[in-house]
Structure formats: C-alpha cells, structure tokens
Amino acid sequence: MADIVSKEERSRMMSGIRSRNTKPELLVRKRLHASGFRFSLRRRRDLPCQPDLVLPKYGAAIFVHGCFWHRHQGCKLATTPKTNAEKWEQKFARNVERDVRCLSSMQQLGWRTATIWECRLREGLDETIPRLVQWLRDGDSENLDLG
Incomplete structure (x- = not known):
C-alpha cells in the first residue's frame, strides 16, 4: 500500500x-x-541507560513510554x-529489547524502576500519579509497571 503523503512530507512529520x-x-x-518530589533530568554517566526521571533520594x-x-x-x-x-517490526523489536536490557541493568545496580505507559496517562491520570507517589514513598517493590 502506498503512503498517502510524499517521502519529504513523511520525513518532516517523523522529524517532529x-x-x-x-x-x-x-x-x-x-x-x-x-507532590513535592524533586528529580534529575540530566543524563547521568553512571547509569547504563537514560531514564526520563531519576530520583536518587x-x-x-x-520511564515514561509511548x-x-x-x-x-x-x-x-x-x-x-x-x-x-x-522495517517497522525490526525497529520495534530493537526498542523492546533495549527497554528490557535497560530495566534489568538498572535493577542489577539497585535502582527501583517504574514504567508509565502513555495510554494510562490518557485514561487514568488521577489514579496513576497517586499510585506512583505511593510507590516512591513506600520504597517496597523493585519494579512498577503502570500500564
């Protein structure tokens, strides 16, 4: 099936x-x-990957995933x-593989990880953020997947 826009237009759209x-x-x-949390957005050289937010305390x-x-x-x-x-399937497979490696590496270094999915923010923001806040404050589980 042919694309409905030109290659140049598609390239412009994707670059955005x-x-x-x-x-x-x-x-x-x-x-x-x-909610009173302070976090880092800078790239940290001591981490194996680049989380969207880092809360060292x-x-x-x-990780906020699309x-x-x-x-x-x-x-x-x-x-x-x-x-x-x-081509897209290969791209997506690499993304998923990288995500799994990243979460595993972070956990091996002793970091707790949370993954928040885009759809959850669209549909249940008022439940998602309080659950994330509770997870941060409790400090009990290693991995939280809000999806």
Whole structure:
C-alpha cells in the first residue's frame, strides 16, 4: 500500500516526533513536582541507560513510554504502519529489547524502576500519579509497571 503523503512530507512529520520533553513526560514531571518530589533530568554517566526521571533520594528511575514506540502489549495505540511493515517490526523489536536490557541493568545496580505507559496517562491520570507517589514513598517493590 502506498503512503498517502510524499517521502519529504513523511520525513518532516517523523522529524517532529520528540524523544525528550514529550507531553506525557511533562505531565508526569509536573504532577510529581506538585507532590513535592524533586528529580534529575540530566543524563547521568553512571547509569547504563537514560531514564526520563531519576530520583536518587528514593533510589528510583522512572520511564515514561509511548505505547507506539515501546510496543505496549494489548494497547490500541501500539499499531504497526502498513507501509514498510518489516522495517517497522525490526525497529520495534530493537526498542523492546533495549527497554528490557535497560530495566534489568538498572535493577542489577539497585535502582527501583517504574514504567508509565502513555495510554494510562490518557485514561487514568488521577489514579496513576497517586499510585506512583505511593510507590516512591513506600520504597517496597523493585519494579512498577503502570500500564
């Protein structure tokens, strides 16, 4: 199936997709800050990957994942483009593999990790942020997946 826009237009559209400071990430940052949490956004050289938020005081790293790019299982936002599907599948597989390696590496270093999915922020923000705040304050479980 042919794409409905030109290659140049598609390239322009794709280049506008940000990897940092996305709307879901900004939303989580704003709510956590309002709840009294302070965090780091800087790239830390001592970490094996780049979490969206790092809270050293709580030993926690938070990842805010887009359902499309990180392939949230069973989510309606995790669609696959029909054009050049094989290339996309390979790209998505690499993303998922990198995410698994990253979470594992962070946990091996003693960090607690939380993954917040884009769809959860769209549908249940008022339940998601309080659950994240409680997880941070309790400090009990290693990994939290809010999806």
